[in-house]
Amino acid sequence: MLCRLLPAGFRNRQRDEWTADLLSFTSGAGTRWRYLAGAAWTLPALRHAARRGGFADLSAVAPVPDALTSVAHLFLLGLGWPVVSWLIMVPVTYLAADVPGRLARTGALVDPKSLWPADGPLAILLPLQLLLHTGAWATILGGPFLLGTFGAAGLVSAVVQRRRSGRYRLVIAGVGLACLALTVVAGLAWSYGAFHPGTPDLDSGRTAAVLGSAAGVLALAGRRLGARIRIALAALGVLAITVPFVHLTATGAAMLNWYLD
Incomplete structure (x- = not known):
């Protein structure tokens, strides 16, 4: 069915390629269906390249965008950034800066931002500090x-994945x-709720735990997925x-109370 949607002079070549790939899989029907879904995604690019005359132009066609790999990358960046930022800015900073000792000695609040250099040459770290605080x-x-x-x-992902098709990057x-x-x-x-009666409750990481289970x-x-991606997702x-x-x-x-205060 996919091949029937391609130009007549190009169908046999593409059928041979897809068939060879499908026969090489040994992990069951689910893998083959995911491969076919990715192949369907590339149909517009393949039709465009074939109609330009060009089998020589097929090298410019973006690789099959595997939805599973894209989801994995979104998890690694979208969840990895906030969770690793929390790890650095809350427990690691709290223990490394001996915040309990400072509180006991001075009795004054220790602003998390005061623990990072904000002037001199090290002011270059301010964007990193902002990124970590946001996460x-x-x-x-x-x-x-x-x-x-x-x-x-x-x-x-849409900006850095330049080898993907334009449609893929626009969707992302x-x-x-x-x-x-x-x-x-x-x-x-x-x-609005924070400055009015009934301050909203904090999530305190419950959503992160749900997303971590999904990862x-x-x-x-x-x-x-590659072994490194799977290990990173598990960790x-x-x-x-x-x-x-x-x-x-x-x-x-x-x-948590120290960081919020």
């Missing part, structure tokens, strides 16, 4: 704020912008799942 807050607030990190990840960018728009709306609503399932079930999933449990401990609650 840490997204983990703590959860919900639509984590959706925003996935939206940002989609925009980054559009999804990313939609996620960011929802995050802005949620942020405005949250800010773990993806690592276990995504057999077509990220474990880290994300531990976030709310850390906040339930006495030390974790103290760290």
Whole structure:
């Protein structure tokens, strides 16, 4: 059926290529269906290249965009950024800077931002500090704020993946912008509630734990993913799942309250 949608002079060549790929898979029908779904995605680019006369132009056709790989990359960036930022800015900074000792000695609040250099040559670290603070807050607030990190990840993917087709990059960018728009709306609503009676509750990492579970399932079930991607997804999933449990401990609650204060 896919080959019938291609120009007549090009069908046999493409049928041979797809058939050879399908016969090489040994992991079951599910893998073949995912491959065919990716092949269907490339049909417009293949038709365009064939009609230009050109079998020689086929090298310019973008590789089959594997939906599973794209989802894995979105998880690694969209969830990895906020969770790793939380790890660095909350528990690691709290323990490395000996915040409990400082509080005991001075009795004054220790602003997390004061622990980073803000002047001199090291002021170049301010963008990194902003990035880490934003990610840490997204983990703590959860919900639509984590959706925003996935939206940002989609925009980054659309920009850096230049070997993908233009349609693929536009779709990813559009999804990313939609996620960011929802995050802005949620942020405005949250800010309105924060300055009025009934301050909204914090997520404290529960959404991150749910997404971490999804990352773990993806690592276990995504057999077509490379070993490094699966290991990274599994490690990220474990880290994300531990976030709310850390906040339930006495030390974790103290760290969270310090960061929020």
